[in-house]
Amino acid sequence: MDKIAKGKRIDLKTVFPFLGLIAVMIFFQAVSGGRVFTPKNLKAILNDSFFILIATVAFSFVMAVGNLDLSMGTVMAVSCTCAAVAAKASPMLAIPAAIISGGLLGWFNGFVHVHMRLGSLIGTMATQSIFTGILVLLLDGGTLSAPISMLRWGTMGLKLTVMLLVVLLGGYFFNFTAYGKSCKAIGSSAEAARLSGVAVGRVKSMTFIVLGAAVGLLGLFSLIRTGTASATTGSDLMMNVWCAALLGGLPLSGGAASKFRAPIVGSFTMSFLSNGMTLMGLSTHDKQLIQGIIFLLTIAISFDRKNMTVIK
Amino acid sequence: MEQTEYMLCAKGMTKSFGITRALKGVELYLKKGEVLGLIGENGSGKSTLTSIIAGIQPADSGEVTLCGEAYSVKNSVEANQKGICMILQEKATFDQLSVAHNIFIGNETAFQKGGILDNERMYQEAEKILAELGVDGINPRDKIRDRSFEDGKLVELARAAFLKPRILIVDETTTALSQNGRAILYAMMEKIKKNGGGVIFISHDIQEMMEKCDRLTVLRDGDYVDTIDKPEFSEGKIKKLMVGREIADNYYRGDHVCSYEKEVVLRFEKVTTKHLKEVSLELHKGEILGFGGLADSGMHDIGKASFGAIPILEGQVADKSGEPISNPRESMQKRIAYIGKNRDQESLFPNSPIRDNIAIASYKKLAKSTFIAPGKETAFVQEWAEKLDVKMQNIDQYVMELSGGNKQKVALAKWLGFGADIFVLDCPTRGIDIGVKASIYRLMEELKAEGKSIILISEELPEVIGMSDRIVILKDGSVSGEFERSELLTEHTLINYMV
Amino acid sequence: MKNKTMKKLLAGMLSAVLVLGCLAGCGKSGEESADTPNADASEEAEEPKEAPASKADGFKIAVGLPDSGATMFSLMSNNIIAMAEAMGGTVVFQGGVGASADATIQFVEDQIAAGVNGLTISPPSDSVLTTVTTLCEEAEVYWGITFRSIQDDEVREFVESSPYYVGRCYEDEEDTGYRVMANMNKSGVKNVAIISMAKGNNTTDLREQGAQRACEEFGMQIVAEARDLTQASDATNAAESFLTAYGDLDAIFVVGTTGAGMHEAVAKAISDAGKSDTVKLATIDFPDSMGELFEQGALITCSGAPSWGFDPFIISSVLMNTCKGTPISDKPVNIAIPMFDINEVDTANKWLEKYGDASNLYFETDYISQTLDKANNGDLTEESLTGIVEQFVKDTVN
Structure with a gap:
């Protein structure tokens, strides 16, 4: 057979996210006078990318299936609040409180999508409102604070370990297990997946639960980092994650083209971008404008017109 | 080859998709008032050739003349305007629209009065066209999604009939149709023949091809092989041209014994x-x-x-x-x-x-x-x-x-x-x-x-x-x-x- | 093939936009972020910039407050920039910092990474302060607080014991809250709805405490509240809800908000509901449209500092002195800015003349160099600074 065409074609689409990351790094290093790659700055970038990376890795499973989740920021806020409440009894309780509450909310998202058969876009829009209601009830118009002892938990070592674990586990499940492959299969064609023996409903639910739990963990770390649980916790999480996913090249429609490197590359690109803009002294409005433009362009470039299925 | 006899001449048609060479200098000649069959194994290039003629994609090189004049179209709408219509195997109707709207899709201006669509007249015209075709049981107001796949195909026939094509290309449509549907299609083909038009007919059913076609052009792997006239039609000969080697006439099971285990x-x-x-x-x-x-x-x-x-x-x-x-x-x-x-x-x-x-x-x-x-x-x-x-x-x-x-x-x-x-x-x-x-x-x-x-x-x-x-x-x-x-x-x- | 060329083209465009967007952003905030090396790009700007990179000479501070959106923001930023220049340093501004704990920490981390010598924040709650203290200490960056007091004793002890904390500037919020209510009471107001920040926000907590005190004393009632509104449309919705739900509402009190155009939105909601005669507006901090609102009769009283930006201005002066190596005090300062009331249109217009224009300076540049710069004025202390502040306020009201 045609052995000539066997070599992996260097597809612009595959390489583009890496190019983007490198471009961003070089550009800001030059423009800020070399301040990007100082230990202090790299620490700040790591702190920022910690949240985006973990959330985007979990989100990549949801996207691979062809779904979206608009409620993740609110889930983070609720988990953060639950952690703060639990911490009043005992700081160690905050850990399971955050993860379990996140997982439960994620389970609910799955329930709404699979059993009530609401498309994920509309479904998570609805659950977001419900979760916000829960949040407001829990916070009663104010904020909660963490016990001072907890604030010391957020060491660089711990964060790096957690990030590494998430990346390794995520990569393993995404590429080397039936679960990850089933996610991509469902994204490619849910009906064909069903008729090939994939437990479509269960897999989809699982992606939401995992995302919920991951975001719950982030709620805990947010509490540790800021010492506060408030209504605005996690408010820009979703936008950052979407941008990261798209900048990394994750296709909106999911399916076979979803690669695990996408959330990794995308998250770091977002962090370097965000950080770089701060180094240049841009205001939040400028940042949002630029993020918006990049978002739009990235969608335009990467949108797979061949597979223009509506988000399921 | 005298030009006047042929209403459509295609010469040197070449098309590649990346490394795949779908057509390598293929030729096709369609006479007035005939049904020309186009046959070949999958990958032979038949669909590529007809889709080029129907305006769906351009050829890399080659010449086409229609009734003596050079023919080159940018899209299927232009092809329709020049009198060439194609019907495919896959579905080509719009679920959300009614039968009538599907029939007249792209040609709604004929039914517009000051920018407003005259639906009633559309339904009436649709009725007429369906009746002419011999189709009954399809209400022009029905939405396509409420009708069967076959009905959808008949609607596509109606759409083509409305355009009164000079050349109708039928690309493997009959496999998906019932006896009734096929009858309607054959009738339409006859009509076009009688009116001095031509039909290019593609099907995998060799029996059907032998029955319905006047001549058969055979392609194999992107190459033009031969064209044979009706008197020469035989299943064995056609299969040999298509595949290039002898295939046993009977390619189903060799035995005639009903056998199975008790379990x-x-x-x-x-x-x-x-x-x-x-x-x-x-x-x-x-x-x-x-x-x-x-x-x-x-x-x-x-x-x-x-x-x-x-x-x-x-x-x-x-x-x-x-x-x-x-x-x-x-x-x-x-x-x-x-x-x-x-x-x-x-x-x-x-x-x-x-x-x-x-x-x-x-x-x-x-x-x-x-x-x-x-x-x-x-x-x-x-x-x-x-x-x-x-x-x-x-x-x-x-x-x-x-x-x-x-x-x-x-x-x-x-x-x-x-x-x-x-x-x-x-x-x-x-x-x-x-x-x-x-x-x-x-x-x-x-x-x-x-x-x-x-x-x-x-x-x-x-x-x-x-x-x-x-x-x-x-x-x-x-x-x-x-x-x-x-x-x-x-x-x-x-x-x-x-x- | 065509597809690949298209992608290459778009990739090029994307890079171009990245660059252009950043340059555009630079150009706009080029005034404030005079310290970035992109001074080359915005060379056309006329401001007499000092040496662009702060590493050589001159300090660099970051102020966690917006520099645009309403006149009071621009007024603050213009004055602080002028002062920074006079004292030999540069300053950047960042909006949205007080919106959430995340934003505050992000700001502190980012600015530390950007290499500032000092920063000021207006924290949304006490709980972030411990982290901020630790971060700034580690980074050896000085910092101060604007507009807030620290309510939690533990946190206050922790913060004030850090050598990098220079102190705070604040207003007597409790008293102000009380006075506004008392003034409203004089006009016969009994039932009030409030628009405020989230609970835990020190400033509004105190103002509400004062308001509560007034309620007990004068027999008034706070019937409803809306919190954490960020944009004018939120204010409209809140006002409409208040008006519909409470038929005997007498006034809407905007206790505190971070959005722009909030007061105007509330006034419009009231007039749209046809209740301009019976429902009045009161607020703390002077809104841009104060003159018109008084004239329309919508606003009946407001209380504020002479200029909203004066508080950050003062604490910035303390911070700048410390960054320069000439601190005015060896323990954290606590400087109170007296607030005063404006109850009718004439005073309002007088005030607006002075502070309705973003280009008006609080002090002349000479004055700043001579009096507010400890290097030139060895006598400058917390007390003398407090004296200057009180005099300034007195002068405004005249």
Whole structure:
């Protein structure tokens, strides 16, 4: 057979996210006078990318299936609040409180999508409102604070370990297990997946639960980092994650083209971008404008017109 | 070749898709008032050629003249304007719109009064056109999504008829139509012939081609082979031109013996589904059980129910030990495989590589606890793709790039790799060329010899007759006749039980 | 093939936009972020910039407050920039910092990474302060608080014991809250709805405490509240809800908000509901449209500092002195800025003349160099600075 065409074609689409990351790094290093790659700055970038990376890795499973989740920021806020409440009894309780509450909310998202058969876009829009209601009830118009002892938990070592674990586990499940492959299969064609023996409903639910739990963990770390649980916790999480996913090249429609490197590359690109803009002294409005433009362009470039299925 | 005799001349047509050379300097000549058949194995270039003529894609090089004038169009609308229309095998109607709107799609200006669409007049005109075609039972106000696939095709015919084409290209449309639908299409073709137009007719059914065409142009692997006139038509000759070697006339099973083992492997106990009414039957080990019927007879539900893919309203489908089957995963546990009629939506992931398509059913087998080693997966996929001789660049090629026959081979590879004992095949050779068809029939025979069981549902009666041990004919959701394999069984007999 | 060329083109465009967007952003905030090396790009700007990179000479501070959106923001930023220049340093501004705990921490981390010598924040709650203290200490960056007091004793002890904390500037919020209510009471107001920040926000907590005190004393009632509104449309919705739900509402009190155009939105909601005669507006901090609102009769009283930006201005002066190496005090300062009331249109217009224009300076550049710069004025202390502040306020009201 045609052995000539066997070599992996260097597809612009595959390489583009890496190019983007490198471009961003070089550009800001030059423009800020070399301040990007100082230990202090790299620490700040790591702190920022910690949240985006973990959330985007979990989100990549949801996207691979062809779904979206608009409620993740609110889930983070609720988990953060639950952690703060639990911490009043005992700081160690905050850990399971955050993860379990996140997982439960994620389970609910799955329930709404699979059993009530609401498309994920509309479904998570609805659950977001419900979760916000829960949040407001829990916070009663104010904020909660963490016990001072907890604030010391957020060491660089711990964060790096957690990030590494998430990346390794995520990569393993995404590429080397039936679960990850089933996610991509469902994204490619849910009906064909069903008729090939994939437990479509269960897999989809699982992606939401995992995302919920991951975001719950982030709620805990947010509490540790800021010492506060408030209504605005996690408010820009979703936008950052979407941008990261798209900048990394994750296709909106999911399916076979979803690669695990996408959330990794995308998250770091977002962090370097965000950080770089701060180094240049841009205001939040400028940042949002630029993020918006990049978002739009990235969608335009990467949108797979061949597979223009509506988000399921 | 005198130019005046021919209404359409295409010379030196060349087209490549990346490294695939679909057309290599092909020629085609269509006379006025004739039906020209275009035949060839899959990959021969017939669809590419006709789609170029119909304006759907441009050729890389070549010349086309229409009635003596140079012909070059940028899109199918321009082709329509020049009098060339094409009807395809796949669906080309809009679900959300009504029948009438589909018929006049793109030409609504004829019905506009000051920017407002005169729906009433559209419905009336639509009625007229449908009546002229000989179609009854389709209300122009109905939405396409409420009508069957066949009705959708008839609407496409009506759309073409409205445009009053000089040249009609029929690309493998008849395979998906019932006898009634085909009759309507043939009538339309006759009409065009009579009016001095021409028809380019593509079908895999050699008998049909020999009946309906005046001349036949044969392509093979992107090359022009030959054109023969009606007096020279013979199945053997045509097949030889298509494939380039002798193929035994009879490519179904060689024997005429009805044989199967005593053991019952699958049982329908008074099964009622959306289209079936209390159907009971048994599938035996080592048996090929064929099903025939009209489009709405419910036979497709037999396939889906066997796999647990549709809700069973009453009764149950049970395996040999009497346990009921209610979803695809359970069926797979019982080693049942299913390949549905709609290949691209049901048995394949067109937007995924061959690797994923073949491996998807076998992850449990390939995994060591949760880990699926890429090497193991590759070896597995490679093995089965090769066993079925899938023509591909490599296993990471996306399935949508494959031809119909190869796609079906991928679906089969999936289930053979899975190791099923019972195969439920719905229209397995639809739209597939002779070469691959023959290999699928050989495969079925092998499986039978190994003691596997096959349910074969097909709209091609010769296939059902040629391959099955027993045949069940369905009509309106119930069994109307059962037959055993026999040399004397004819299509005519079976059709009587179907209608 | 065509597809690939298209992608290359778009990739090029994307890079171009990235660059252009950043440059555009630079150009706009080029005034404030005079310290970035992109001074080359915005060379056309006329401001007499000092040496662009702060590493050589001159300090660099970051102020966690917006520099645009309403006149009071621009007024603050113009004055602080002028002062920074006079004292030999540069300053950047960042909006949205007080919106959430995340934003505050992000700001502190980012600015530390950007290499500032000092920063000021207006924290949304006490709980972030411990982290901020730790971060700034580690980075050896000085910092101060604007507009807030620290309510939690533990946190206050912790913060004030850090050598890098220079102190805070604040207003007597409790008293102000009380006075506004008392003034409203004089006009016969009994039932009030409030628009405020989230609970835990020190400033509004105190103002509400004062308001509560007034309620007990004068028999008034706070019937409803809306919190954490960020944009004018939120204010409209809140006002409409209040008006519909409480037929005997007398006034809407905007206790505190971070959005722009909130007061105007509330006034419009009231007039749209046809209740301009019966429902009045009161607020703390002087809104841009104060003159018109008084004239329309919509606003009946407001209380505020002489200029909203004066508080951050003062604490910035303390911070700048410390960054320069000439601190005015060896323990954290606590400087209170007196607030005063404006109850009618004439005073309002007088005030607007002075502070309705973003280009008006609080002090002349000479004055700043001579008096507010400890290097030139050795006598500058917390007390003397407090004296200057009180005099400034007195002068405004005249």
